[in-house]
Amino acid sequence: MGSSELKRSKDSVSDESARRSSFPDEVLERVLSLLKSHRDRSSVSLVCKDWYNAERWSRTHVFIGNCYSVTPEIVARRFPRIRSVTLKGKPRFSDFNLVPENWGADIHAWLVVFAAKYPFLEELRLKRMAISDESLEFLAISFPNFKALSLLSCDGFSTNGLAAIATHCKNLTELDIQENGIDDKGGSWLSCFPERFMSLEVLNFANLTSDINFDALEKLVGRCKSMRVLKLNRSVSLEQLQRLLVSAPQLAELGTGSFSQELTIREYEELESTLSICKNMHTLSGLWDAKGIYLPALYPACSHLTFLNLSYAALQSVELAKLLAHCPRLKRLWVLDTVEDKGLEAVGLNCPLLEELRVFPADPFDDEIVHGVTEAGFVAVSFGCPRLHYVLYFCRQMTNAAVATIVQNCPDFTHFRLCIMNPGQPDYLTNEPMDEAFGAVVKTCTKLQRLSVSGLLTDLTFEYIGRYAKNLETLSVAFAGRSDWGMQCVLGGCSKLRKLEIRDCPFGNAALLSGLEKYESMRSLWMSACNVTMNGCRLLAREMPRLNVEVMKEDGSDESQADKVYVYRSIAGPRRDAPPSVLTL
Amino acid sequence: MEGGLVLLGGGNGDASSRVSTDESAVLPKVEVVSEACSSYPAESELELGLGLSLGWGGGATGKSKGANSSWGECGRILTAKDFPSVVSQRTNNGGPSGTKRAAESVSHESGSPTGASQVVGWPPIRAYRMNSLVNQAKAQRGDEGDSGIVEKDKPKDALKKKLNCNGKQTTVNEKGHLGFVKVNIDGIPIGRKVDLNAHSSYESMAHALEDMFLRSANSVEKEPLTMASKLLDGSSEFVLTYEDKEGDWMLVGDVPWRMFVSSVRRLRIMRPSEANGLGMKCTSKTYSENQ
Numbered sequence: 001m002g003s004s005e006l007k008r009s010k011d012s013v014s015d016e017s018a019r020r021s022s023f024p025d026e027v028l029e030r031v032l033s034l035l036k037s038h039r040d041r042s043s044v045s046l047v048c049k050d051w052y053n054a055e056r057w058s059r060t061h062v063f064i065g066n067c068y069s070v071t072p073e074i075v076a077r078r079f080p081r082i083r084s085v086t087l088k089g090k091p092r093f094s095d096f097n098l099v100p101e102n103w104g105a106d107i108h109a110w111l112v113v114f115a116a117k118y119p120f121l122e123e124l125r126l127k128r129m130a131i132s133d134e135s136l137e138f139l140a141i142s143f144p145n146f147k148a149l150s151l152l153s154c155d156g157f158s159t160n161g162l163a164a165i166a167t168h169c170k171n172l173t174e175l176d177i178q179e180n181g182i183d184d185k186g187g188s189w190l191s192c193f194p195e196r197f198m199s200l201e202v203l204n205f206a207n208l209t210s211d212i213n214f215d216a217l218e219k220l221v222g223r224c225k226s227m228r229v230l231k232l233n234r235s236v237s238l239e240q241l242q243r244l245l246v247s248a249p250q251l252a253e254l255g256t257g258s259f260s261q262e263l264t265i266r267e268y269e270e271l272e273s274t275l276s277i278c279k280n281m282h283t284l285s286g287l288w289d290a291k292g293i294y295l296p297a298l299y300p301a302c303s304h305l306t307f308l309n310l311s312y313a314a315l316q317s318v319e320l321a322k323l324l325a326h327c328p329r330l331k332r333l334w335v336l337d338t339v340e341d342k343g344l345e346a347v348g349l350n351c352p353l354l355e356e357l358r359v360f361p362a363d364p365f366d367d368e369i370v371h372g373v374t375e376a377g378f379v380a381v382s383f384g385c386p387r388l389h390y391v392l393y394f395c396r397q398m399t400n401a402a403v404a405t406i407v408q409n410c411p412d413f414t415h416f417r418l419c420i421m422n423p424g425q426p427d428y429l430t431n432e433p434m435d436e437a438f439g440a441v442v443k444t445c446t447k448l449q450r451l452s453v454s455g456l457l458t459d460l461t462f463e464y465i466g467r468y469a470k471n472l473e474t475l476s477v478a479f480a481g482r483s484d485w486g487m488q489c490v491l492g493g494c495s496k497l498r499k500l501e502i503r504d505c506p507f508g509n510a511a512l513l514s515g516l517e518k519y520e521s522m523r524s525l526w527m528s529a530c531n532v533t534m535n536g537c538r539l540l541a542r543e544m545p546r547l548n549v550e551v552m553k554e555d556g557s558d559e560s561q562a563d564k565v566y567v568y569r570s571i572a573g574p575r576r577d578a579p580p581s582v583l584t585l
Numbered sequence: 586m587e588g589g590l591v592l593l594g595g596g597n598g599d600a601s602s603r604v605s606t607d608e609s610a611v612l613p614k615v616e617v618v619s620e621a622c623s624s625y626p627a628e629s630e631l632e633l634g635l636g637l638s639l640g641w642g643g644g645a646t647g648k649s650k651g652a653n654s655s656w657g658e659c660g661r662i663l664t665a666k667d668f669p670s671v672v673s674q675r676t677n678n679g680g681p682s683g684t685k686r687a688a689e690s691v692s693h694e695s696g697s698p699t700g701a702s703q704v705v706g707w708p709p710i711r712a713y714r715m716n717s718l719v720n721q722a723k724a725q726r727g728d729e730g731d732s733g734i735v736e737k738d739k740p741k742d743a744l745k746k747k748l749n750c751n752g753k754q755t756t757v758n759e760k761g762h763l764g765f766v767k768v769n770i771d772g773i774p775i776g777r778k779v780d781l782n783a784h785s786s787y788e789s790m791a792h793a794l795e796d797m798f799l800r801s802a803n804s805v806e807k808e809p810l811t812m813a814s815k816l817l818d819g820s821s822e823f824v825l826t827y828e829d830k831e832g833d834w835m836l837v838g839d840v841p842w843r844m845f846v847s848s849v850r851r852l853r854i855m856r857p858s859e860a861n862g863l864g865m866k867c868t869s870k871t872y873s874e875n876q
Contacts, residue, residue: 096706153711179713207713312717362718364708369767369776394708421708452709478707503706 028054038063060084065523067105067129068548071572072113084123084148085114091526091566092476093501094128095153098528098564100552102579106130106156108138109577115142123148123174130154136161140168148174148202155181159189159208166192174202176229187212187235190220198223204231206255206286211235222247228280231255234288238263238271245274254278254301256286259294259313268297276300285309292319299326307332311360314338321346332356337372337394344377348384356390357381364394364421375402382409389447390415397428398455403437413445417452423479423504426456433457439464442472452476462486466493474499487511491518501526509536512565516540519547524568528552532562540567541585548574549585770798770823770854781846787838791825798854823854 032055035041045055061084062075075082089105091098107129114121121143131154139146146169151157159182165175166189191213193200200220205212212235221227221244228251232241236257245251263271271294278301290313302308305327310320311334320335320343330351335343337359347354359373375398382388388410398420407413418437426433434455442448442464449471453461457480465472466489473496481487487507490500491514499522508531519525534551541549552564574584769776777797784790825837829848837845837852 093706095711096709097712098706153713179711181712311714360710360714361708364710364715368769368774369778371778394710419708423704423707476709478709504704 025050025054025057029058033058033060036061057081061086061123064088066568066570067110068572068575069523069568069570072110074571076113076117080117082118083120084125085110085118085121086125086127087129088127089129089154091501091524092128092499093503093526093528098503100579100581103552103582104130104575104577104579106132106135106577108132108135111135111138111142119143120145122146123150125150125152126154127152128154130156131161132156133158133161133164137164137168140164145171147171148176150174150176150178151180152176152178153180158183159185159187159210162205163189163192166190167194170194170197171199172197173199173226175200176202176204177207178204180207182207184208184210186210191216193220198225200224201226202229203227204229204255206231206233208233209235214240218243218247225250227251229253229283232257232286234258234286237261238294239267242267242271242274245278249274249277250280251278252280253283253307254281254285255309256284256288258289259287260289260291263294268294272297272300279304281305283307283309285312287313289313290315292316295319295323298323302326303329305330309334311336311358314362315343316340317342317346321350324350327351328353330354332390334358334360336360336362338362339373340371341373341377341380344373345380348380348382351385353387354381354385355387357385357388358390358392359394360392361394361421367422372396375399378402379405382406386410387412389413392417392419392452394419394421396421397425398434398437399427399429400432400434400436400440401427401429403434404440407440407444411444412447413441414447415450416441416445416448417450417476418454419452420455423454424456433460435460435464439468442468446471448472450474453480454478455480458482459486459489462489466490469494471496473497475501477502477505479504481505481507484508484511484514488514491515498523500524502528502530504529506531508532509539512536513540513543516543519544519567520569522569524566526564526566527562528564530565532565533560534562535560537562537565538585546570550578551583551585552581553583766849766851768794768797768852768854771856779852781849786842787845791837794825794852794854823856825852826855827852 028051032041032044032051035044035055035058038061041055041059045052056078057080059079060081062079062082063086064070064075065088067087067089087107087110089107090103093099094103105128107126108131115138119142122145124139124146125148129151131151136157139149141164149165149169149172157180162175162177165172187208187210190205193216197220201224203220203224212233214236217236218240221230227248230244230248230251231253232244232255234257236244238257238259238261241256245254275297281301282304284298284301284305284307287310290310292315295315302323303326306329308323308327308330309332314336315323315338317339320339324330324346327350331353333347333351333354333356335347335358339346344359347357359377361372363371373393373395375395378391378393378395378398379402382405386409389412391413392415395418398418403418420434427437434453435458437455438451438453438457438461441451446468448469451465451469451472451474453476459482462481462485465475469475470493472494475490475494475497477500484507487502487505488511490497491511497518503526505527507527512527512532513536515525537549537551540547546569548568548570550566551562552566554563557563578584765778765780767776768779779790779793779797781790784793826834827837827845827849828834828851830850834853840848
C-alpha cells in the first residue's frame with residue numbers, strides 16, 4: 001500500500017478513459033434509464049455527445065413546462081422513445097381569468113405528431129391546455145396502449161370527450177379530471193366503459209357537477225379490483241358512497257361526494273362501519289356540504305391519513321378540532337377559513353407531522369363581517385408544526401411580527417404563499433408596510449423555492465428578495481413595489497429564478513429591460529397592469545430574438561401601453577396560432 | 586350606565602366624532618389608534634377586540650393620504666378601490682393601467698361590497714374553486730336570492746358573486762333553515778354574525794350581542810343580565826332592531842321568540858335617535874348629540 005498503489009490506480013483510470021469511447025451504449029442507456037428526474041437528465045445530456053445520445057434514447061418521459069418553448073416535431077426528433085408526456089400551456093394567471101379565452105395552448109397539433117412518432121404513447125398529463133372533444137377522441141383512437149390521462153385546469157372539452165376515452169381506451173388505468181372548465185353534459189359517459197373493462201386504478205371526476213349513472217359506476221368500481229384512487233363528484237350521495245366503499249375497501253385515496261344527506265341511525269352506522277374497513281386510506285377529500293354530525297363516521301378511517309382536503313367543506317372550528325384528533329399522521333391539510341383561528345389552533349395541537357397547510361377563503365368578497373383567519377391562526381400552527389414547509393394562506397390581516405415568529409418556528413419553508421386579501425394592506429397593528437415580514441421569510445428560509453407576496457410593500461421587500469432568496473424559482477407579485485428598482489433587485493439577485501409573474505405594480509420599461517439577459521435562463525415572465533409600454537416590449541423583442549414577447553391589449557386602453565406582457569424563451573420561434581388580441585412582437 | 590357603552594363612544598364627546606364618515610375625522614382617529622392609544626384605551630381595545638384591521642396604508646402614518654376621498658369611514662378595510670389613487674401617487678406616470686374595475690358605484694357609507702370584489706382575478710383563487718363555492722351557497726339558499734344585504738350593481742361575472750354564507754346555513758328565513766344572521770352596530774360598518782339557533786330566548790341572544798359588541802376586552806364589571814336588559818328594555822344607549830321578511834325594521838322583543846326567529850333577516854343595533862319611527866335605512870350618520 002502506499003503511494004505506488006495510488007499511482008497505479010491513477011494510471012488505470014486514464015487507461016479506461018481512453019477506452020471509454022468503446023463503452024457499450026446499451027449499458028449506458030440502461031444505466032441512464034434509471035434516471036427519472038428530468039433535471040438530472042438535462043444535466044446528463046450536457047456531459048458529452050455520447051451521453052447526450054444515450055440519454056435521448058433512454059428517455060421515456062418528457063416534461064415540457066411551456067408548450068410554446070418547443071415544437072412537437074423538435075421533441076419527437078430528439079426523443080424517439082417517449083411513452084409519457086407532461087405538458088403545460090397557459091400562463092398561471094389564466095386561472096384567474098387574466099388571459100383571453102382563445103389564447104392558445106391547443107393540444108391538437110401535439111397529438112397529431114405524437115400519433116405519428118409515438119404510437120405507443122401511454123400517458124398524457126396536461127395543465128392549462130386547451131383540448132377539444134375532437135382531440136380527446138383522436139387521442140382515444142390513436143394510441144392503443146394508452147393508459148393514463150390527467151387534465152388539470154384545462155378547458156375546451158365536454159363530457160362527450162370523456163365518453164370517447166371511456167369507449168376506446170381498452171388499457172386505461174388512470175382518468176384524472178381536475179378543476180377544468182368542462183362542459184358538463186351529463187353523466188352518461190361513465191356508462192361508456194365496456195362491460196369487460198377492469199383495469200382502472202385511478203378515477204377522479206370530482207370536477208363534474210351533473211348526476212352520473214350510479215349503476216354504471218357501481219359496476220365499474222366492483223370490476224376494477226386494482227382501483228386505489230376514487231374521487232366522486234358532488235352528486236354522489238352518502239348512501240351511494242357507502243355502497244361503493246363496500247366493493248372498494250382497498251382504496252388509498254377517496255374523494256367523497258356530498259356529505260350531507262339525511263341518514264337514519266342505521267344508515268349512519270353502516271357508513272361508519274364501511275369506512276372503518278378502509279384501512280389503506282391515506283388521502284381523503286370531497287366532503288361537500290359536510291354536516292358536522294356525520295363527520296365522526298370518518299374517524300375510524302383517519303388513522304393513517306396523510307392528506308386531508310377539506311377545502312370544499314365549510315367546517316367550524318370545533319368540528320375540525322374533533323376530526324383532527326383522529327388524524328395524528330397528517331402531513332397535508334387543506335381547509336376553508338370557516339374554521340377560523342380556533343380551528344388552526346387545533347391544527348397546531350393535533351398535527352405535529354404537518355408539512356403542508358392551505359387555507360382558502362370561503363367568502364372572499366364579503367367585507368361586511370368579521371370572519372376568516374388572522375395572523376393568530378398561522379402563528380398557532382407554526383408553534384405546533386415545526387416541519388411545515390408549504391403554506392398557502394388567505395387572510396384579511398397580518399403583521400410583520402407574526403410572520404417573523406412563524407418563520408422562526410418553521411425555517412424550512414420551500415413554498416410560502418401569503419395572500420392578504422385586501423391589496424396594499426399594511427401591518428394592521430403598526431401601520432407599516434409588510435416589508436419586514438417577507439424580509440424575515442427570505443432571510444430565514446434559505447430553501448425557499450416559491451414565494452407569493454401581498455400587502456403593502458415597498459421596494460425594500462424586493463431588495464430583501466434579491467439579496468437573500470438565492471434558491472427562489474417562482475415569485476408572484478401583486479399590488480406591490482414603489483419603482484423599477486424593486487423589480488431590478490429581483491432580476492439581478494435571484495439567480496435561480498424561473499418564473500416571475502407580476503400584476504398591478506409600478507414597474508416600467510427600465511425594470512423590464514434590466515432583465516434582458518436573465519429571461520433566457522427563465523421559463524417565463526408575466527407583467528400585467530404595470531407601466532410597461534409597447535416600445536419597451538418591442539425593444540426587448542428586438543434585442544432578444546430567442547425570446548417570444550407577446551402583448552395582450554385590453555379594449556379601450558392607451559395605444560402605447562402594454563397592458564399584459566408575456567415573455568418566454570423558445571426555440572420554436574414566435575407562435576403562429578396567436579389570436580388577434582395577442583400581439584407577437 | 587357607562588359600562589360597555591362607553592366603549593362605543595357613548596359617553597365620550599371626542600369619540601363621537603369617531604363614528605363620523607367625515608374624512609377629516611378619520612385622520613385624527615387614525616393617529617389615536619396608532620400613537621396615542623394611552624389616551625383612549627377603551628376604544629383601541631375595543632377595536633382590537635373586534636379583530637378589525639383598522640390601520641390604514643398608503644405610506645407612513647401621519648402622511649396625509651386623507652386627501653384622497655377613498656379612505657372611507659372608520660372601520661372600513663382598505664381595499665383595491667383605494668389602491669389606484671395610492672399607486673398613482675407613488676409612481677409619477679399615472680399608475681397602472683388596464684386593471685379592469687367595475688363601475689365604482691359602491692357607496693362608502695353602507696359598508697357594502699368593496700374593492701376586493703371589483704378587481705379581476707383577485708384574490709387569486711382558481712375559477713373552478715370560486716364557482717364551486719358559489720354553487721354551494723346557491724344550493725343552500727335554494728331559490729332565494731340575496732337575503733337583504735344592501736348591494737350595489739355587481740359585475741355579471743359569477744366569480745364575483747357575493748356569498749352570503751360561510752357554507753353553513755344562511756340568513757334566509759325559510760322554515761327551519763335558519764342559522765346565522767348578520768348583525769351590524771351603528772358606526773361600525775364591519776359587522777358580525779350571530780347564530781340564532783344557539784339561542785332560545787331574547788335574553789340569551791341579547792347577551793351574546795352585548796358580548797360581541799359592547800364588552801371591553803378588559804371589562805372588570807360584568808353584569809350580564811343587567812347589560813342584556815339594557816339592550817332590550819330601552820334603558821341603554823343602543824336599541825336592538827331587526828329587519829323582517831317584508832323589509833321593515835322592527836324593534837326586537839315585540840313578538841314571541843319563535844316568530845321573531847322565523848321572520849328575522851338581519852339585526853341592527855341602532856341609536857335611539859335613529860330608531861325613531863324605525864323607518865331608517867342603514868346609512869351611517871354624523872352624531873351630533875351629546876350624551
